[in-house]
Amino acid sequence: MEAASIAHAEHHGPPPAHHSSRVEAPTLGMMLFIISEVMIFGAFFTAYFFIRVVSHDPWPAAGTHLPEAVAGVNTAILLSSSLTIHWALVSIKHGNRFGLRAGMVTTFLLGLTFLTIQVNEYIHIGFAPHDSAQASVFYALTGLHGAHVFIGLALLLMVTVRSFRGHYSAEHHRGMEVPGIYWHFVDVMWVVVYTTVYIV
Amino acid sequence: MALSSKLRAPGWYRAALYDILGFAFAFGLVVLIRWLMHQHPVVDGRAITIVALIAVPLFFLVGLGTADYWFYWAAGRPQRAEDHSSHGAHTWRDYLRVNTDHKVIGIQYTVTSFFFLFVGGLLAMLIRAQLAKPGMQFLTPEQYNGVFSVHATVLIFLFVIPVFAGLANFVLPLMIGAPDMAFPRLNALSYWMLPIAGILMLMSFLAPGGSFAAGWTAYAPLSTTMPLGQLFFTVAVQFAGASSIATALNFLVTIITMRAPGMSFFRMPLLVWANFSTSLLVVIATPFIAASQFFVLLDTALHFHFFDAFVGAGKDGNVIMYQHVFWFYSHPAVYIMMLPGFGIISEVLAVKARKPIFGYRMMAFSLLAIVVLGFTVWAHHMFVSGMAPWIRIPMMITTAIIAIPTGIKIFSWLATLWRGVLHLDTPMLFALGFLTMFTLGGISGVMLAMIPFDIHVSQTYFIVAHIHYVLFGGSLFTIFAGVYYWFPKMTGRMFDDRLGKWHFWMTFIFFNLTFGPMHLIGIQGMPRRVAEYAHQFATWNLIISLSSFVLGLSTLIFLYNMVASWRGGPRAAANPWRALTLEWQVSSPPPVFNFDAVPTVVGGPYEYGVPGAVHGIFAPPEEARPVAAGAPAGRGGRTASSAGSTGEDEE
Amino acid sequence: MAVIGVVATAVGIAIALSIHWFPADASTQAQNLRTLYDVLLIVSVPIFVLVATVVLYSVFNFRMKPGEEEKDGPPIHGNTRLEVVWTALPAILIVGLCAYSYSVLRSNESTHPGAMVVNVTARQFAFEFSYRNAAGREVVSPDLYMPARQPVVFHLRSLDVIHSFFVPEFSEKLDAVPGIVTTLRVTATRPGKYPVECTELCGAGHSLMRSAAIVVTPAAFKTWLSAQKPNAPPPVGVPPKNAAQPGVPGSTTPYANPKPPKE
């Protein structure tokens, strides 16, 4: 405690930091990251707004149409994955490792299905990003979201692997809770994208 | 170590290897895709360069070892206990590797940023040499456009923004009594993205067709029709942006969750408040510039049509959209480049005037007011852009309103000086220089907010004058003040105050001679971003150029002072300025883990002149009792007290 | 100190007003702006003088004197009355300035029913001005000719990237944006020849994208216009892909006109 000499301080490591907030650092970090992500989407929606509303051009571009029905089914798939990951979280909170594993695997597979259907939609949709500004916005918005699903899936995969190695318990499960927040965000964002791009 | 094991361990050898891998990856990916899509030729240099621009830096980061821990985690292996092997610096070599100590990262940031100040400044010298006489000098117009674009981009993204992050990285955890930042590994990653961004920007000079040359604003559709060099900007800005988002997030979490016991929000030093506000701006606004550059990248590389007004048949893109998205970031960015400076000034003025900050709470609130207002004014950069005219009116009003919270800050600083005991050393001189010069720049800003006046001077040298009064007279003066102020803490050495004063006076005088006349030639109609101008402006431009060269030389005094003092300056005491804030209560430089035990905060940070005032106590809360008056400051004395203590414990 | 401040303010305002800031004014818009600028100076100088005087006064009077190395200043934490004053005063100034600027803007941009229309087409790296002559045919000129004292409406278009049309003596400028038509209003007053500058970075030739605005008497303008040979209408709109010089007069490609602006 007396002289804070370098050599002395080194072998006992840093003092434990004081927790000045009830929120855990990783959770808060994820929240702030999500705010950033929302703003990225916000900027892409700005592009959408200018090309659709300010320029007063038809949406989608003349001679094209968007498969609302297929995308609707896809929406349902993605939304149900939010339920399964929640189930996984509730399970591990009760110490139910099986529920955790089953929940994680289902969530991962649902997400993967969503992404596959999305790619399939690109292949059959009948227009390319360089056909019109509307097409550019369509691919950019859904593609941005697709990229987030991809990252989310990568996180889910890690959590799934770790859950099979028994890394989580009723007390310690922040490692799956924080990626879970991200996955919920990806789902909610899709609802916004689906509504604005396909429905409205 | 054998080469093969060097190639496997994190570090520069592996980074070099991974760079090669990254390039091979880019090459392979492009060839594969083009082959699959039947495009000819399959080997396309431009496409490979674009993919490599993104892939090589990412591979480099992995090779250097910024992500090893996360891969370890991702692979599902059991977590290692932190062995602190990447903490602290013992030799200068430790500054060249991935290090998770916030103090090391702070110095890495600061030194790297100053390197880019000199690069950017040197480019400014080129600008001024070209403009010394009317008519073309030694740069072609393309080269000239490239030079001022890189000048501005480097100084904004690689100097002002990161140098503030660097100074705060060093002092902020100390100030709030935290052993480190909340996410030390993310902190290291943030730092290493910076040199990447800088090197990409400078490498653009080697690109076929020259460096990026669409200004730092890179308006579409000019930027989407430029040669390859423009993409170096597009990608480099993504790295700089990601770096600043990650740092901001780290600051916010650190400030919210790691303050010492007793340090309520209203006991935080104003530098912490300033970085808190700045980080909010960064986290919310920076994604917009990322998006704007994604659009440009998609338009250029994959022929999207965000900004193509000539697709026809109701399928056109929207050109003005770029400017809205860009300025929605870049206006807040100017406060990202100013608010941390406000924080520095508050620290320096209180300590050097030996008085509490006047109106502490209003100082904090006005920062938050600027954050909020900062998001409502972006279109004041677009008064002549051809957007819907009515948007100009609300933007004029909100822009002008920002003068009120800023005015509160300026006047409170003036009141802090009043009846103080002013120590007029180098940091203080720069702080006072800031007060006057930033007021000038701010006033010209409010003039610009007045639409009819802006219509006349927009895109002229009046804007160049405003830019440099706020960025040089504002931000850079605060940076100099901050660097001198914390130099003893960061290096453990004192700087040469006499040289510092020379630096100040030369900078102050020739700064005004360089940028002052620009107001006049701007109003008279000299456009900005021109390599060549009318004869009527010749005299003023010659004066400006000559002054700017002396201004450049004055920076060499600073450089010499820093280098010489760091190597051989007299040893600094723990608390040479008799400051109250916590960073001065530990040794200079601070111990590896900052504190033996987290201090307890029992009072405000600026209680100068208050008998017996105490800010922090170095004992756990239960035993915390202020030490009596006369206890030696610094190493031995564990109280942060300016004039002894009455034994009153506020906790 | 108050005396020094007042004197410095008076001197400062006098100097600021005596500087020839602007080029000669040649439009009603420019005349309005000159007055607005004088008001801005009269408001700004006292603010700067106030800040500078307090700083200098403090430096001279409150600097640390020998023997005061350990001394601290009085612990003043704030003063609500003062803080209210320095919040309210700038607020009042700002309200005044914004209101006045708004009225100048309104009058500078007011519409005139009989205004003459000039189409401005910008491209890398030249301007083109087109008029309708008495016979209703299109006349194209590389220089801008304008009758004095007659309101003119400019419709600006761009064929490639963003450009900006600026005449310092008119104190008016506006971007020419690809894909849309933008509208600018000027009433020239003083006959003479003024520079037209492109003020938006548009590529390598940006510095050289200059032209001339020639203001003449209405009679002289009529004579000029009728002496001009009507050309093909200036090609406006979609340039052919890969055209090296899109929109060169005489080019045969017919272009669709972008939507005209709503008045």
Ligand code: HEA
């Ligand atoms: C550090 C960076 C910084 C800061 C802090 C500011 C601060 C301000 N800026 Fe500036 N600005 C830039 C950097 C900055 N700016 C840059 C880089 C550009 C050009 C970008 C480009 O095109 O390349 C620009 C351009 C720019 C424009 C666009 C001009 C154009 O392109 O046509 C405008 C217009 O409104 C503007 C306004 C303002 C205002 C009102 C403030 C205010 O925040 C200032 C507030 C401060 C004060 C007013 C002084 C203190 C107050 C008092 C003493 C109280 C009393 C005062 C009054 C009542 C007036 N700025």
Ligand code: HEA
């Ligand atoms: C923090 C930001 C910052 C800083 C510090 C500076 C510093 C300087 N700037 Fe810059 N500038 C900008 C930000 C900045 N600038 C921005 C944003 C723009 C707008 C760009 C755009 O339009 O897109 C701009 C544009 C700009 C222009 C207008 C270009 C144009 O529109 O055509 C000019 C012209 O004079 C200029 C000059 C200078 C000068 C002389 C300095 C000096 O202060 C530099 C001083 C020198 C040094 C700091 C060190 C270097 C010196 C040495 C290494 C040794 C000395 C050598 C010799 C004497 C030969 N700048």
Ligand code: CUA
């Ligand atoms: Cu056209 Cu600049």
Ligand SMILES: [Cu+2]
């Ligand atoms: Cu701004």
